[in-house]
Amino acid sequence: MSPSRPASRKSFLGWLASPVYLLYRLWCRSLRYTEINRAAIETTTDHGRPVVLCLWHDELFPLIYLKRRLNIIALVSQSDDGDLLAGVLERMGLETARGSSSRGGVKALLAAAKRMREAGLCGCVTVDGPRGPRHQVKEGAVFLASRADAPIVPIRLFMERRKVFKSWDRFQLPLPFSRVTMVCADAYRVDCDPRDAEAVAQECRRLEEKLEALRPPKLPPQLSLFGRMTAALSDMAAHLAYAFAALLGKMGYPGIRSLGRGLGAAFWACLRGRRRLAVRNIATHLDLPWATAESLARASFTHNARSFLESVLAPDFGLDHPLLDVERPDLLERLKNEDRPAVITTAHFGGWELLASLLGDISTRPRLTVVRTYKNKVLHYVTTRLRSSRGAEVIGHREAAFRVLRTLRKNGYAAFLADHNTGRSEAFFLPFLGEEAAVNKGPAVLAVRGKALVWPVFLMRDGDRYRLIMEEPLDAALLQGDAESRSRAVAVFYTGAIERMVRRAPEQWFWMHNRWKTKRIEAED
Template sequence: MTPPTRRDITPDDTGTDTGPGSTTPPKGRMSRLLHMLARALARQGFDGIARYGNALGALLWHCLPGRRRLAVRAIADHLGVSQQEARRIARESFSHNARSFLELVLVGQFGFELMGDRLIIDNPDRLRRITASMRPLVAATGHLGAWEFMGSLLGRWQPDRPRMVVVRRNSNRTLNDFIFAMRGARGLQVVDHRNAVFTVLKGLKRKGCVGFLVDHNCRRNEAIFLPFLGETAAVNMGPALLAVRAEAEVWPAFIIREGNRYRLYIDEPLDTATLDGDRNDKIEAVARYYTEAVERAVRAHPEQWFWMHKRWKTRPKQDD
């Protein structure tokens, strides 16, 4: 199979009806304001969002000195670079992170059939293997590059099969509903992580594809502790557990910015059905696999990762 084309998209399967291009107004004054702002920003296009993102990143760099110091220190400690180089990488990362935030309003405009030569497929053969696969698929990515657009691609992947992404819910309901609507603008089902297990397993059993962000800190009761960028980190075991239970293939994938273009990288998959050992051994093997994939991507493109996050906050019990 090949990625869907524009003519495959019909009014019945384009996802949420509250995205930037919707004619159905969302409920609530603040919600309407957010969607109006999203539509105004979306009209600026990819180049406009890049400019606004760079400006917002510069503003955040100056207004968030604590996060600035955290990012510089984390880069120097985990990449082994000088303070000057760490500061340069950190400043660029603020701009990339701001662009990622604003790119949320463009999710509905990003896709294989929409981007032309602005979207580069690094390994077309792996993409063909994914689209041809009849196995349950787990897509593992991180807060790196244009990560919001992974949902755009996943949302149009084989519309007759379940496509979903698991995310953490925002405590502000209006903001959370807005974010969920933006992320679902291409037909993706956005699943609250607190209620994910049954929904995800059901989707995977129907040979669906589920995306996870696997690079952020988590609570100790959710974690396996593994090396990440030279230091032990709490790695969320949830995606690994669900992949093992569904005997899914695990595909790490990342969208990296290259000027005004985007490059999709897809790693070789891990087939959980071939793993040896008991369930715990398999879960650790999967978690280690996607953590190492994220580390390789971060080392290759450090300026595009979310360094201001307290990635190594949760410690193993012996560190208490």
């Protein structure tokens, strides 16, 4: 039996863990992270099942800081270094199981496997630690995965600029302000009896091959000093712009209405091309005389300007707001209480900027608002922060599919603006206001895959008040046919609801948008 360490040394290491933890946090916060295929972890953990995260010992440093949304139990050796590492990890919210291949390893693995099964924790193993040989997988990860009935996710961490130490593992320390890329392989299950030494060795070789096969992606070059200064100024401008938006919100609803009329008149005077497009769209698709179409187009410019400005009022606008009327309270209660996933479709109509805040009030279940991101980073930051001010998370449409499906699996809500023009590859071509339009198929496909209720919801202005208008939902789970035909049926449903709202109050729709720009090619059906 090895002699125990003096209590004074343990006490010193425990005291040292706190300052080391603070230094570690500061160091990691300076790094810039990129994550590749993190879904390999989250698709498993979202169902409450644990995984075993496996990595090389020399790439350990930045991993713990990337633990967000994961509950991890880490295997740590019983050495002096392990005491210090365990203290740091525990301050970061991780659990630890103490042991290694040379001392207490089996006991630690059994304890970790038990905690993983009971609490759904993810195990984390440096597969060639604590003493090597370097980049040779030992049996611990395979044993843990088998005992915990958990899949393995191999992980590599690639550091753009780093210090490599002359230790057995050639430990890598990322330099401050450098970039770290985490690459995950797909999860897989071990298929062996942990008592069969030959089968375990074969699984170790399999894991080793998967780790060695991971490669860093090609990333754009790191910003120069001037680029970093420009980015810092952009961040400062974004925060100042948000402070101005908050100040603008102090004007209240009467002030925003007045400012909207002035801004709409300015748009009408300056945006001549958009003005002609709006008048032509109204005259063509509502079959109205030019003079009438021009009057409606001018009113729509005022409504659109007001919609843009109303975003500053979103933090104050909830379901209990005194200016809000609900046309069908029974449908609202059903949306709030139905224990089903919901895809909410709306349009650039009425007070559409305020709908995200209403979505935040519907429930405490996961809530997503899917939008097209602005190219201007300052405008994107301000609008995203305003739209998410009451609890609904705002995400860009390019990153939506996985996030929406995960939300729907939790019986959450996902809201889409479904009336904008889109490319052929993303569209169903459907009639809209008398002419075929490219209708975004994304909400429909996700609703079918998520077996969701599809709810058309709109916020129409009624004088100085707002009217929440809802239609009876379509249950995507009850549709018949193949996936394509069911998705098309959903898209027809929400496109029809949008058309009815536009015809009900045409001056409140976004007519200056070239809605019918994308045309079907002859080969398409």
